[in-house]
Amino acid sequence: xxxxxxTSVGKLKFRNPTLLxxxxxxxxxSSMIRVYKAGAGGVVTKSIGKQPREGYQNPTVYLFEGGxxxxxxxxxxxxxxFKGEIEKLKGExxxxxxxxxxxxxxxxxxxxxxxxxAGADAVELNLSCPHVEGVGSEIGGRAENVYEIxxxxxxxxxxxxxxxxxxxxSDISELAIAAERAGASAIVAINTVKAMAISTELRRPVLxxxxxxxxxxxxKYIGLRAVFEISxxxxxxxxxxxxxxxxxxxxxxxxxxxxxxxxxxxxxxxGPEIFGxxxxxxxxxxxxxxxxxxxxxxxxxxxx
Ligand code: RRO
Numbered sequence: 001x002x003x004x005x006x007t008s009v010g011k012l013k014f015r016n017p018t019l020l021x022x023x024x025x026x027x028x029x030s031s032m033i034r035v036y037k038a039g040a041g042g043v044v045t046k047s048i049g050k051q052p053r054e055g056y057q058n059p060t061v062y063l064f065e066g067g068x069x070x071x072x073x074x075x076x077x078x079x080x081x082f083k084g085e086i087e088k089l090k091g092e093x094x095x096x097x098x099x100x101x102x103x104x105x106x107x108x109x110x111x112x113x114x115x116x117x118a119g120a121d122a123v124e125l126n127l128s129c130p131h132v133e134g135v136g137s138e139i140g141g142r143a144e145n146v147y148e149i150x151x152x153x154x155x156x157x158x159x160x161x162x163x164x165x166x167x168x169x170s171d172i173s174e175l176a177i178a179a180e181r182a183g184a185s186a187i188v189a190i191n192t193v194k195a196m197a198i199s200t201e202l203r204r205p206v207l208x209x210x211x212x213x214x215x216x217x218x219x220k221y222i223g224l225r226a227v228f229e230i231s232x233x234x235x236x237x238x239x240x241x242x243x244x245x246x247x248x249x250x251x252x253x254x255x256x257x258x259x260x261x262x263x264x265x266x267x268x269x270x271g272p273e274i275f276g277x278x279x280x281x282x283x284x285x286x287x288x289x290x291x292x293x294x295x296x297x298x299x300x301x302x303x304x
Pocket of ligand 1 (some may be wrong): 023047070071072073074075126128129130136191192212213214
């Protein structure tokens with residue numbers, strides 16, 4: 001019998017464990033519908049704030065052999081406009097996780113409530129963008145802020161609240177524990193790793209913002225370690241992100257404790273078809289290794 005690759009993150013069910021990560025093709029309903037049709041199990045939107053925001057000047061992206069460095073600076077059309085995109089996704093019955101950011105717990109709750117009323121199945125709190133002042137890891141790098149923000153959102157909405165954690169800290173599980181105590185339904189790990197590239201020709205940093213977030217193959221083993229540590233200390237589900245390009249990469253994250261994964265940089269490199277390929281490879285791997293379900297594989301590396 002072929003293995004089943006259905007999965008669930010808490011009470012949310014997905015046809016497969018590969019979700020579109022926030023930040024890649026997540027600004028319009030039409031691009032996310034394309035990604036879903038190519039095989040993703042669900043989509044996470046670009047992080048949306050209260051007001052529209054242009055983001056940083058170019059260059060905002062630096063691609064290299066082992067991954068990508070970005071400092072986009074949270075460009076987004078603002079929640080008022082974006083509610084319409086969520087409604088279009090729900091019109092197509094696509095499992096949709098609305099990513100939101102703010103520098104303030106009350107505003108986070110307000111954004112979450114707007115995502116919920118537009119039809120989002122869950123919200124993902126961006127507590128981890130590594131290069132924008134006053135938001136992301138600047139606030140999400142402290143456990144007391146994580147607790148306050150997650151609690152404020154959980155008090156306001158009834159959809160699941162996922163907290164996306166920064167790896168730019170000495171103890172990521174401490175942040176995850178704070179999110180769990182505050183009522184989060186799942187932990188997402190990891191956002192990008194703070195990094196920099198230098199142009200030797202121009203004798204200056206490549207990115208206009210100088211520092212940015214590293215993603216792709218370069219961070220897979222950081223993500224795996226984070227997922228392993230968090231799932232040892234927390235009892236809520238973990239969603240793994242960072243350097244997933246193949247079915248075997250996804251299987252590594254699942255064995256480390258993730259019940260789903262998010263794919264971003266590989267989508268920007270290979271296009272939405274990567275979802276179909278990762279799922280096919282994962283199914284084949286499970287069949288060869290005699291796993292009949294994702295659930296059976298989650299966290300097996302802890303029992304070694
Ligand atoms: O927009 C960005 O520059 C960005 C965000 Br919001 C994030 O969470 N992580 C990242 O690497 N870039």
